[in-house]
Amino acid sequence: xxxxxxxxxxxxxxxxxxxxxxxxxxxxxxxxxxxxxxxxxxxxxxxxxxxxxxxxxxxxxxxxxxxxxxxxxxxxxxxxxxxxxxxxxxxxxxxxxxxxxxxxxxxxxxxxxxxxxxxxxxxxxxxxxxxxxxxxxxxxxxxxxxxxxxxxxxxxxxxxxxxxxxxxxxxxxxxxxxxxxxxxxxxxxxxxxxxxxxxxxxxxxxxxxxxxxxxxxxxxxxxxxxxxxxxxxxxxxxxxxxxxxxxxxxxxxxxxxxxxxxxxxxxxxxxxxxxxxxxxxxxxxxxxxxxxxxxxxxxxxxxxxxxxxxxxxxxxxxxxxxxxxxxxxxxxxxxxxxxxxxxxxxxxxxxxxxxxxxxxxxxxxxxxxxxxxxxxxxxxxxxxxxxxxxxxxxxxx
Amino acid sequence: xxxxxxxxxxxxxxxxxxxxxxxxxxxxxxxxxxxxxxxxxxxxxxxxxxxxxxxxxxxxxxxxxxxxxxxxxxxxxxxxxxxxxxxxxxxxxxxxxxxxxxxxxxxxxxxxxxxxxxxxxxxxxxxxxxxxxxxxxxxxxxxxxxxxxxxxxxxxxxxxxxxxxxxxxxxxxxxxxxxxxxxxxxxxxxxxxxxxxxxxxxxxxxxxxxxxxxxxxxxxxxxxxxxxxxxxxxxxxxxxxxxxxxxxxxxxxxxxxxxxxxxxxxxxxxxxxxxxxxxxxxxxxxxxxxxxxxxxxxxxxxxxxxxxxxxxxxxxxxxxxxxxxxxxxxxxxxxxxxxxxxxxxxxxxxxxxxxxxxxxxxxxxxxxx
Numbered sequence: 001x002x003x004x005x006x007x008x009x010x011x012x013x014x015x016x017x018x019x020x021x022x023x024x025x026x027x028x029x030x031x032x033x034x035x036x037x038x039x040x041x042x043x044x045x046x047x048x049x050x051x052x053x054x055x056x057x058x059x060x061x062x063x064x065x066x067x068x069x070x071x072x073x074x075x076x077x078x079x080x081x082x083x084x085x086x087x088x089x090x091x092x093x094x095x096x097x098x099x100x101x102x103x104x105x106x107x108x109x110x111x112x113x114x115x116x117x118x119x120x121x122x123x124x125x126x127x128x129x130x131x132x133x134x135x136x137x138x139x140x141x142x143x144x145x146x147x148x149x150x151x152x153x154x155x156x157x158x159x160x161x162x163x164x165x166x167x168x169x170x171x172x173x174x175x176x177x178x179x180x181x182x183x184x185x186x187x188x189x190x191x192x193x194x195x196x197x198x199x200x201x202x203x204x205x206x207x208x209x210x211x212x213x214x215x216x217x218x219x220x221x222x223x224x225x226x227x228x229x230x231x232x233x234x235x236x237x238x239x240x241x242x243x244x245x246x247x248x249x250x251x252x253x254x255x256x257x258x259x260x261x262x263x264x265x266x267x268x269x270x271x272x273x274x275x276x277x278x279x280x281x282x283x284x285x286x287x288x289x290x291x292x293x294x295x296x297x298x299x300x301x302x303x304x305x306x307x308x309x310x311x312x313x314x315x316x317x318x319x320x321x322x323x324x325x326x327x328x329x330x331x332x333x334x335x336x337x338x339x340x341x342x343x344x345x346x347x348x349x350x351x352x353x354x355x356x357x358x359x360x361x362x363x364x365x366x367x368x369x370x371x372x373x374x375x376x377x378x379x380x381x382x383x384x385x386x387x388x389x390x391x392x393x394x395x396x397x
Numbered sequence: 398x399x400x401x402x403x404x405x406x407x408x409x410x411x412x413x414x415x416x417x418x419x420x421x422x423x424x425x426x427x428x429x430x431x432x433x434x435x436x437x438x439x440x441x442x443x444x445x446x447x448x449x450x451x452x453x454x455x456x457x458x459x460x461x462x463x464x465x466x467x468x469x470x471x472x473x474x475x476x477x478x479x480x481x482x483x484x485x486x487x488x489x490x491x492x493x494x495x496x497x498x499x500x501x502x503x504x505x506x507x508x509x510x511x512x513x514x515x516x517x518x519x520x521x522x523x524x525x526x527x528x529x530x531x532x533x534x535x536x537x538x539x540x541x542x543x544x545x546x547x548x549x550x551x552x553x554x555x556x557x558x559x560x561x562x563x564x565x566x567x568x569x570x571x572x573x574x575x576x577x578x579x580x581x582x583x584x585x586x587x588x589x590x591x592x593x594x595x596x597x598x599x600x601x602x603x604x605x606x607x608x609x610x611x612x613x614x615x616x617x618x619x620x621x622x623x624x625x626x627x628x629x630x631x632x633x634x635x636x637x638x639x640x641x642x643x644x645x646x647x648x649x650x651x652x653x654x655x656x657x658x659x660x661x662x663x664x665x666x667x668x669x670x671x672x673x674x675x676x677x678x679x680x681x682x683x684x685x686x687x688x689x690x691x692x693x694x695x696x697x698x699x700x701x702x703x704x705x706x707x708x709x710x711x712x713x714x715x716x717x718x719x720x721x722x723x724x725x726x727x728x729x730x731x732x733x734x735x736x737x738x739x740x741x742x743x744x745x746x747x748x749x750x751x752x753x754x755x756x757x758x759x760x761x762x763x764x765x766x
Contacts, residue, residue, distance in 0.1 A: 190615075197613050204606040211602050215595045222588040229581040234574060235730050241737060354621070361625045365762060368632055372759040375639075379752035386745035393741050396734035 020046045020125040022140065024118035027110045029101050030061075036098045037061050040114060042121065044140045056141060062089075064139070065117055067148020068124070071135045078291070080284050080348035081130065082356055084123035085159045085276040087116035115265060119273060126359070163279040170286045177292055184346075187353060188285050195278040202271040209268060212260035216253050223249035237396045244392045251385050255378055262374045270367050274360065281356060284349050291345045295338035302331040407522065410437055411530055413515030418504040426482050428500065430507060434515075434530045443531045449479050451529065452507070454537025455514070458525030465519055467713030469674040472721045474513035474520075475663035477506045493590050494655040502651055502659075509660060519717075558680050559673060565715070571722060572672050579665040586658040593650050600643040607636035627765065635758050642751045649743040657736025661729060668725060675714050682707040 026041040043057035069086040077083055093109040101110060124130050125140075139145065179185055223246045230242030309324040411434035420431040427448055434443050456476055462468060477495050480503055481488040489496050495503040514520050515530065528536050563569035610633035614626045685700070685707040692700040 194613075197609075200609050201606070201613070204602065204609050208599065208602040208606060211595060211599045215592065215599060218588070218591045218595050222585070222592050225581070225585040225588045229578075229585050232574075232577045232581050235726070238730050238733060241734075245737065357621045357625070361621060361628060364625065364628050365765060368628065368635075369759065369762050372635070372755055372762060376752060376755040376759060379748055379755060382748045383745065383752060386741055386748060390738070390741045390745065393734065393737040396730065396737065 019048055020044065020131065022118070022121045022125055024114055024121060027101075027114050029097070034098055037063075038097060038101075038110060038113075040117060042140065044125075050137065051141065058141065058143060058145075060139070060145065062087075062113070062117070063148045064145055065120060067145075068135060068139050070148065072124070072130060072133060075133065075135070076130065077283065077287055078345070079129070080287055080291075080345040080352060081127070082277070082280050082284050082352045083130070084120055084127070085280050086120055087113060088159065112265070112269070116269065116273075119269075159276055160279050163283050167282060167286055170289045177289065183350070184285065184288070188282070191278055191281050191285070195275060195282075198271050198275050198278065202268065202275060205263060205268045205271060209260055209264045212256055212263060216256045216260065219249055219253040219256060223247075223253065241392050241396050244389060248385055248389050252382075255382060255385075259375070259378055262371055262378075266367050266371045266374070270364070277356070277360075281353065284352060288342070288345050288349050291338070291342045295335065295342045298331060298335045298338045302328065302335050305331050407524055407527065409515060409521045409527055409530075411435055411443060411515070412437060413512055413521060416508060416511045416515060416530070418508040418511070421500045421504055423482060428480050428482060430504065432511065432530065445530065445533065445535075447529065447535060448538070451535050451537035452476060452510075455525055455529045459514065459520055459523055462520075462523050466710070467715075467717035468519070469678065469710075470671060470714040470717030470721060471517075471519055472664070472668050472671045472725050474510050474517065475660075475667040476510050477503060477663075493586060494593075494651055494659045497593070497651055497655075498648065502656055505652070505656055506659065558677055561676050561680055563676070564679065568672070568675070568715070568718070571668075572676070575665060575669050575672060579662070579669055582658065582662040582665050586655075586662045589650070589655060589658055593647050593655060596643055596647040596650070600640045600647065603636045603640035603643060607633045607640065610636065624765075628762075631758070631761060631765070638751075638754050638758070642747065642754070645747045645750075646744065649740065649747055653736050653740035653743055657733055657740075661733060664725070664729060668722070671718060671721065675711075675718055678707070678711045678714055682711045 021044070023043045024040050025043065027038050028040075030037055030039050039059045039061050041057055042060050043055070044051070045055050047054065066086050066089075069083065072083050090109070090113075093113070096103075096106045097110060100106065121139075124136060130136055226242055226249060227246035230239050230246055233239035233242055305324065305328045309321065309328060312321045312324050415435055417433045418430050419433050422429045422431070429446050429448050432443075432445050432447055436442065453476075456473075459473065465471075478491045480492065480495070480500065484492070484496055492503070495506050511530070515526055520526065525536070563572065610629045613629040615622055617623070682704075685704040689697070689700040689704040
């Protein structure tokens with residue numbers, strides 16, 4: 001029973017505005033050895049009155065972010081909210097960091113994680129419903145947060161497997177739902193298709209990133225070989241030009257590094273985020289199914305209670321009859337409640353999906369613009385490099 | 398069709414500096430090159446079809462020219478390796494840059510070889526050059542393949558001679574320098590090839606990404622869905638443009654610096670072979686001198702003759718070699734300069750075009766609803 005029209009939902013969507021900006025910065029290693037961890041600075045800038053200050057910051061570690069997700073998941077997902085998924089755990093990555101934060105792969109890992117945590121928390125505070133949650137405010141404001149312990153579900157198996165397991169449970173429901181409105185079925189199918197497509201794209205981008213990294217390596221080796229050639233060259237002018245060439249190649253290597261980073265941090269991570277977000281979307285559809293199930297089971301229980309009452313009437317046992325009537329009243333109100341819940345979650349899911357699709361288009365567009373800006377800058381630096389080398393090359397003869 | 402060359406030398410009837418390899422045709426396993434040269438007197442051109450067999454025929458005749466004293470002192474213009482239509486991995490390694498891009502770089506390299514031969518004062522007079530460039534019958538197709546390259550290949554025995562100490566400081570210095578340069582240049586050429594091959598891989602990856610984005614486009618009237626579809630289509634165009642740009646970058650690399658390094662590498666090898674031939678002659682000379690000294694009176698006169706002949710040949714070779722080395726040094730610097738300037742100019746142009754493209758796409762995305 002969908003009473004609100006789509007137009008009404010869209011209007012409500014447009015009114016939702018928020019003004020909170022969160023940054024995750026300054027990763028610092030705390031402690032030593034295997035108990036070491038990385039703490040990040042979480043800084044908030046806001047004009048909303050629900051916060052005690054306009055700007056403030058706290059230090060949080062990775063498990064704190066996971067803990068936040070756990071709490072939100074427990075409290076909000078049965079409303080049909082799309083809860084933004086946290087970044088994946090990584091035992092390999094963290095072990096390297098515990099050993100030392102200075103080598104390039106550790107630096108890359110920490111930066112990747114920092115950026116992912118920032119995107120995660122920004123998505124949480126951008127959600128009008130989640131922003132109201134006290135746990136979110138506590139996460140942003142409270143000086144010391146109790147250590148999150150129940151993050152086991154997110155270890156090893158990871159977020160996607162968790163969602164998929166829950167989905168399977170829903171699919172094993174014996175009573176199949178008859179949708180009066182095909183919107184939910186159609187949308188669910190779209191979401192599944194999109195997830196597949198994004199996976200393909202993600203694989204392509206990863207391939208591109210790997211080739212760019214390969215190019216960095218090859219360029220560095222080539223630069224060295226030209227430096228050697230320049231050193232061995234007898235002709236002074238040519239020797240000079242060849243050495244300059246080696247320097248040009250070194251500069252090109254840096255450009256390739258940056259381009260690989262752009263490909264990765266902008267595209268690859270964006271796609272990875274959305275693959276997981278789509279799984280979250282599937283999760284909220286599953287929640288709606290559960291609400292329906294609860295309603296159906298309540299109706300079935302109510303039916304049984306009525307049968308009991310009928311039997312008692314027939315058997316003429318007045319004392320038990322009273323109890324039976326009370327139980328019927330109780331279950332009738334449950335059925336009404338669960339039906340209301342089911343309708344409500346249906347509306348929330350529709351609203352959430354609409355919001356999600358808008359945000360998705362917005363985010364893709366803004367990330368692509370960021371990428372193009374980086375590429376343009378890269379090309380402009382490249383032009384300067386070639387312009388500087390040209391007179392050197394001409395000076396040989 | 399001529400197997401033997403009657404008059405060994407005469408003036409070349411075409412210009413050497415503007416010979417062109419205009420086309421390459423694939424017929425099964427064979428590649429046929431179309432070579433065009435301009436007549437010296439009057440207007441008019443020669444168009445001939447030649448295969449690699451014909452090129453080898455030409456080389457044989459150049460090496461075996463008999464009336465040029467000190468011919469072994471010539472740094473022979475290096476010919477590209479044999480092209481294989483269905484290239485094996487080993488073949489690719491041998492050809493390097495010349496195996497890329499549908500044989501266009503190979504044609505350029507062959508063209509350079511012919512120009513150098515036809516412009517070389519000692520070599521261009523060889524009638525084989527005239528026949529190769531002007532005869533309508535291909536000279537090399539049905540020759541009996543003789544392995545005449547034995548004296549070029551280094552047997553184990555010969556390897557010892559490579560290190561033989563020179564009597565002339567100039568030549569010892571040349572040999573030492575050449576040893577270093579052949580190694581460095583070969584290494585640089587191979588490393589640059591790796592760069593180009595990776596650039597090509599990136600282009601292919603961009604193409605795949607571009608194609609995959611098209612699959613994300615959905616039909617339907619939902620405005621939000623349409624917005625996302627438009628984004629995917631535009632991004633697909635961006636990736637296609639990046640692919641083209643990367644292909645241009647790789648092509649520029651091949652056509653300028655790639656060919657330049659390849660030629661330099663082969664030329665250093667050619668100089669190495671010449672210096673080695675001279676060193677072998679030196680060993681021969683020193684052996685002849687010792688034999689003449691130790692010879693018993695009955696053989697002495699004959700040994701002296703041998704010694705005198707060896708001395709004369711060695712002097713000729715050294716004289717020619719000195720000229721060749723001077724010529725080589727100035728030509729290679731010029732050639733490399735052209736390669737570097739051309740490389741820089743082409744890459745600069747491509748970078749500017751790419752920047753313009755990115756700028757246009759940036760405006761398009763910013764303007765998108």
